[in-house]
Amino acid sequence: MAFDFLLLFLGFGLLLGGGELLVRGASALAKSLGVSPLFIGLTIVAFGTSTPELAVNLMATFQGNPGISFGNIIGSNIANIGLILGLAALVRPLTVSGTIISREIPMMALTAVLALILGGDSLLRGVENQFDRSDGLVFLLLFGIFLYYTIGEVLNNKSSDPLLAQAGQHSPVRSFRSLFLSAAFSGGGLLSLILGGKVAVEAAVSVAQALNIPNVIIGLTIVAVGTSLPELVTSALAAWKGETDLAIGNVVGSNIFNLLFINGLCATIRPISVPPAGGMWDLGMMVFLSLLLLPVCLTHKRRIVRWEGVLLISLYFGFNTWRIFAG
Numbered sequence: 047m048a049f050d051f052l053l054l055f056l057g058f059g060l061l062l063g064g065g066e067l068l069v070r071g072a073s074a075l076a077k078s079l080g081v082s083p084l085f086i087g088l089t090i091v092a093f094g095t096s097t098p099e100l101a102v103n104l105m106a107t108f109q110g111n112p113g114i115s116f117g118n119i120i121g122s123n124i125a126n127i128g129l130i131l132g133l134a135a136l137v138r139p140l141t142v143s144g145t146i147i148s149r150e151i152p153m154m155a156l157t158a159v160l161a162l163i164l165g166g167d168s169l170l171r172g173v174e175n176q177f178d179r180s181d182g183l184v185f186l187l188l189f190g191i192f193l194y195y196t197i198g199e200v201l202n203n204k205s206s207d208p209l210l211a212q213a214g215q216h217s218p219v220r221s222f223r224s225l226f227l228s229a230a231f232s233g234g235g236l237l238s239l240i241l242g243g244k245v246a247v248e249a250a251v252s253v254a255q256a257l258n259i260p261n262v263i264i265g266l267t268i269v270a271v272g273t274s275l276p277e278l279v280t281s282a283l284a285a286w287k288g289e290t291d292l293a294i295g296n297v298v299g300s301n302i303f304n305l306l307f308i309n310g311l312c313a314t315i316r317p318i319s320v321p322p323a324g325g326m327w328d329l330g331m332m333v334f335l336s337l338l339l340l341p342v343c344l345t346h347k348r349r350i351v352r353w354e355g356v357l358l359i360s361l362y363f364g365f366n367t368w369r370i371f372a373g
Contacts, residue, residue: 061239061242067231075228106118113265121271130277176318184310
């Protein structure tokens, strides 16, 4: 089993390194081709921290491991709020901007509630709980709408934001060498993500079998935290530097991306079963934390203070401890 854990951490390393290479390479390649840095920031860079989740879930979907796929997405969203935002608030109290409160957090909460409803087929239709292909298409449609309005709002406000105006006016330098290197970085990052996803999923299944626990528990805990490391590093560093909007926005944006795009894409490829043993509890916990985040952000002069960070961390570890022992 020690070898399986070693392979699991190797897979995480390949995922993290591959995600970084892919984002850097794709961003540089887009600049070399004359794509606006503003658009790059809103697409490639904004979703770059979720590439490990995407790689693991696609690999789990193709290999027929719905427990890992479900556990990774739902577990990552739970970890993003409970663990990562909690730790970031311990580093420095997080001041929340009006836009995050009025748009991003409600959208994240609505998405979580939708996932709970779409996953509860046994109550609504009397069949097995799952995200089927029609659910996946609903998620992808909502993701497209969210992306459209987000990009539209940024572009409409571009003239009033000097930083965005400067980014939009930037004229990148083109050269064959930069194109070649950027393409090489992108290709290397993509290969690393594919290999890392394969190694991580297979190792996670082996660990679950060795410990005689369901795949979904490994997905909710070890795999979810491993693939959420980019969000953890980004949010912790942003809090340390006082860029609290970035710390919160990174988590909220990642949760929306995880559910609407990654879960939607994987469910469209192959339906994802909601584990009968505790799957609805996992969805319920994700909804609870998503809804809890709004009053937490509205209190204390729109700040997440340290004791609230401790509360979020306690809820995270308390729930996962219960899930591990409850099976």
